[in-house]
Amino acid sequence: IGRNYLHFESISSTNDYAKEIAPSAADGTAIVAEEQTSGRGRMGRYWVSNKGQGIWMSIILKPNLSPNEAVKLTQVAAVAVIETIKEIADIRSGIKWPNDIVINSKKVCGILTEMNGEIDRVNFIVIGIGINVNVQNFPEDLCGKATSLSIETGKILDRKPLTASILNNFEKYYRVFLIDGFSSIRNLCKEYSLTLNKDVKVIINNNECIGRAVDIDDDGNLIVVFKNGEKKTIASGDVSVRGL
């Protein structure tokens, strides 16, 4: 992973570019930009990606996986990012299931996994990782909700070793995942989870239901027990889960 490495001063979105070149790109190609002019988050949201302030990166993967399996790579990437943040910035972060990395209740990293292919096999997967590294100020609407490694450590961090560490950690867990499946990293996901054993609001078909997140299963799904005692398996992407 990252052996093929493309670096841009400025790009619209590394995920968009990755999807464009993916059909002919080598498996494991990494695309990194100093700045994104239309960085994208989940659910069509905008992702602030100012010059030199973060890691704005996409990884192209071409494994033999179904889309259902491929979505779990978001959590594989999350584990890799958490371990990198611990290694390099020496701070503990956690996963807000399934794809936000949070420090002190504020989001420091988001992961956007996109794919293209058939129902039984993907052609390619793009894992987009955005980490706020040296951001000092966020737009008003993100104040109180977002943070950066620099704000949390009080230091300016070099982005190169961070990027290298994420690629290495991701490669390590990606290999394990391909060989042994999600169950092999399930315990780490549970250990790092900030959602487990908390009350969550799940939005299913526009209905808000409140329940308690009790487990992450072998497929990476969140198990939620609702007030009426009903237990539901929540797959990422199906629903929006919020802490209370």
Ligand code: BTN
């Ligand atoms: C989210 O939490 O909503 C996901 C944010 C993902 C942001 C990254 S930055 C690199 C890649 N390119 C994009 O346009 N988005 C992802």
